[in-house]
Amino acid sequence: MELHVIAFWLIAFVTLGSALAVVFLTNIVHSALALILTFLGIAGLYLTLNADFLAAVQVLVYAGAVSILIVFGIMLITRGDGRMADTNIFGKYKYTAAIVITAFLGVLSHYIIKTPWQMGTAALSENTMGDIAELLFSDYVIPFELAAILLTVAMVGAIVIAREVKNPK
Amino acid sequence: MAINFSLIIPEMLVAGLALLVMIISLLVPKDQKRGLAYFTVFGLIGVLVVLYFMLDAQGTLFNGMYIVDPFGSFMKILIVLSSIMAIMLGVEYVEKFITGFLGEFCFFVVFATLGMITLVSAGDFITLYVALELMTISFIILVGFGKHIFRASEAAIKYLLLSALSSGVLLYGLTLVYGAAKTTSINGVMEYIAQGETAPILVLGIIFMISGFGFKISAVPFHMWTPDVYEGAPTPVTALLSVASKGAAFGVLFRVFMHALPGNQELWMPIIIVLTVLTIVLGNFVAIPQKNIKRMLAFSGVAQAGYILLGLIAFSTVGVSAALFYAMIYVFCNMGAFGVIIAFSQAGGGDEVQDYNGLWKRSPFLAAVMLASLLSLAGIPPLAGFFGKFQLFKAIMEQGYVWIVFVALGMSMVSVYYYLLVAKAMYFKDPHEDSPIKVSLPIQVTLLAITLITLFLGIYPTPLTNLATQVAKTFF
Numbered sequence: 162m163e164l165h166v167i168a169f170w171l172i173a174f175v176t177l178g179s180a181l182a183v184v185f186l187t188n189i190v191h192s193a194l195a196l197i198l199t200f201l202g203i204a205g206l207y208l209t210l211n212a213d214f215l216a217a218v219q220v221l222v223y224a225g226a227v228s229i230l231i232v233f234g235i236m237l238i239t240r241g242d243g244r245m246a247d248t249n250i251f252g253k254y255k256y257t258a259a260i261v262i263t264a265f266l267g268v269l270s271h272y273i274i275k276t277p278w279q280m281g282t283a284a285l286s287e288n289t290m291g292d293i294a295e296l297l298f299s300d301y302v303i304p305f306e307l308a309a310i311l312l313t314v315a316m317v318g319a320i321v322i323a324r325e326v327k328n329p330k
Numbered sequence: 331m332a333i334n335f336s337l338i339i340p341e342m343l344v345a346g347l348a349l350l351v352m353i354i355s356l357l358v359p360k361d362q363k364r365g366l367a368y369f370t371v372f373g374l375i376g377v378l379v380v381l382y383f384m385l386d387a388q389g390t391l392f393n394g395m396y397i398v399d400p401f402g403s404f405m406k407i408l409i410v411l412s413s414i415m416a417i418m419l420g421v422e423y424v425e426k427f428i429t430g431f432l433g434e435f436c437f438f439v440v441f442a443t444l445g446m447i448t449l450v451s452a453g454d455f456i457t458l459y460v461a462l463e464l465m466t467i468s469f470i471i472l473v474g475f476g477k478h479i480f481r482a483s484e485a486a487i488k489y490l491l492l493s494a495l496s497s498g499v500l501l502y503g504l505t506l507v508y509g510a511a512k513t514t515s516i517n518g519v520m521e522y523i524a525q526g527e528t529a530p531i532l533v534l535g536i537i538f539m540i541s542g543f544g545f546k547i548s549a550v551p552f553h554m555w556t557p558d559v560y561e562g563a564p565t566p567v568t569a570l571l572s573v574a575s576k577g578a579a580f581g582v583l584f585r586v587f588m589h590a591l592p593g594n595q596e597l598w599m600p601i602i603i604v605l606t607v608l609t610i611v612l613g614n615f616v617a618i619p620q621k622n623i624k625r626m627l628a629f630s631g632v633a634q635a636g637y638i639l640l641g642l643i644a645f646s647t648v649g650v651s652a653a654l655f656y657a658m659i660y661v662f663c664n665m666g667a668f669g670v671i672i673a674f675s676q677a678g679g680g681d682e683v684q685d686y687n688g689l690w691k692r693s694p695f696l697a698a699v700m701l702a703s704l705l706s707l708a709g710i711p712p713l714a715g716f717f718g719k720f721q722l723f724k725a726i727m728e729q730g731y732v733w734i735v736f737v738a739l740g741m742s743m744v745s746v747y748y749y750l751l752v753a754k755a756m757y758f759k760d761p762h763e764d765s766p767i768k769v770s771l772p773i774q775v776t777l778l779a780i781t782l783i784t785l786f787l788g789i790y791p792t793p794l795t796n797l798a799t800q801v802a803k804t805f806f
Binding site (some may be wrong): 192237267269272273276277278281297299301302303304305307308310311314315317318321322 | 338345348352391392393395396431434436441444445448452456457460461463464467468470471474475477486509510512529530533534605700
């Protein structure tokens with residue numbers, strides 16, 4: 162077996178394992194840590210696909226920023242010592258969820274296996290980052306600018322919603 | 331590469347207007363924001379004029395990333411029009427109930443408008459998704475910023491969680507379609523499907539896309555968020571959410587399914603038919619027991635979404651033009667009804683149907699506008715809603731779906747009942763208090779215009795039907 166195939170299976174195993182751990186661990190802080198491992202695993206999968214820029218972004222944004230936000234969120238809202246039973250008081254639908262998820266997974270994998278996937282044959286560019294930059298500012302300039310506005314809106318909106326109510330009267 | 335920037339003038343104007351209003355709102359003193367609201371309205375009217383003259387414009391930008399065509403321009407007019415009405419009706423409401431946030435209200439409405447008008451022109455899944463998120467996030471903020479209002483925060487959190495879920499589902503569907511077609515552009519997907527081979531995964535992708543869009547247009551069974559969010563949100567925002575956000579979602583739904591996926595109609599049409607029938611039946615029946623008028627209008631909006639979906643089922647010029655006509659009419663009727671609710675709650679009234687008892691004695695004007703809007707929604711001649719429904723049913727009939735026509739007709743009868751319950755409360759019951767309601771000038775002007783348009787289009791619908799027919803030819 163080639164080396165990158167072995168690497169793929171290894172990383173996929175770790176990613177899926179830690180994703181399952183996010184769901185099944187009973188302490189919310191442990192779940193958050195497993196989630197960071199999942200993010201890193203996905204970055205590894207990007208690397209096996211030669212998507213180096215995407216892998217770097219995944220590590221920076223998800224494993225870095227998003228996980229810190231999640232940990233902060235846990236710090237601010239956790240009750241007790243972070244056991245799921247205290248945090249997720251509405252989580253009563255364990256068995257229903259298991260049935261629905263299994264059925265969903267079954268349908269999904271059935272269709273995915275049945276589909277004749279065709280691999281791309283075009284040669285990969287050496288300079289992926291340069292190509293992405295060029296695309297962002299030519300064909301994809303409208304979504305790019307729109308994303309800039311979206312971030313502004315999200316930031317201003319967060320301030321508007323979080324701002325202290327001054328005159329409760 | 332030559333870029334024809336004149337095609338995206340409206341989008342640039344709206345983006346500029348939003349940023350300008352945001353900056354000015356920081357400079358204007360807190361108690362003098364009303365001028366800013368009218369400035370926003372004038373700006374949007376300017377955009378409306380530009381859009382009207384662009385109705386015939388056709389072209390694509392950036393290799394099909396962005397499609398400008400009559401259909402998109404029609405939907406944009408609908409969206410900008412509803413934003414104008416929402417601001418006009420909402421100024422005093424926001425001043426009274428959400429003191430100090432008028433500037434924020436104005437520029438978030440304009441940002442939401444920007445998201446919606448780019449959504450209906452999106453020619454690529456990436457543009458589509460970013461525009462959808464811009465619209466959704468602006469709306470989440472608008473729903474939640476009324477902190478003094480009972481239940482606004484609850485509504486915002488529900489909307490946030492459920493729309494995040496639906497965005498995830500939609501995104502997953504888009505990636506599956508991308509995996510099969512190996513392109514994110516709508517034209518590319520159309521070419522792939524025209525080749526005749528259908529990958530099994532494409533079917534799954536389409537189903538996910540239907541659920542994602544179904545959430546936005548609040549089709550059954552993805553409608554559960556509607557009543558709670560509509561009830562909790564500030565009423566001007568509810569009004570905008572119920573017409574503009576739905577209109578934009580319909581725009582993109584029609585574009586994706588009629589432009590990108592007409593080749594495998596037989597795959598998704600049964601799903602759409604089932605959803606439509608469920609939407610019409612459930613929306614109308616569940617509206618009956620509602621005691622809160624905003625919840626009742628939410629379920630009536632669910633049912634109306636089902637009627638507009640009939641245009642997609644018909645899959646013809648007549649069908650699309652009827653759907654466009656009906657969507658436009660729906661904007662005016664719903665805005666009229668919500669406008670009355672806004673004016674009434676400003677005068678201290680509650681949102682329960684029984685609070686409207688004897689409204690006729692307290693303000694004949696408001697009662698008349700409400701009656702006209704509700705009867706138009708119910709589809710009673712000579713109001714505009716009748717003609718819209720008639721055309722939709724005719725389009726469906728031409729395609730041979732007689733049983734759907736019977737279901738939709740029967741449900742229309744049901745809808746008359748719950749609309750008339752409000753009319754009964756307004757005209758035949760005694761008011762709890764006798765003090766007359768004073769309606770402010772901007773609301774009076776807007777409501778009067780809305781009612782006159784509803785009446786005029788009911789008696790003489792030809793200008794709008796001609797326009798809608800011309801626009802509907804985009805797809806065929």
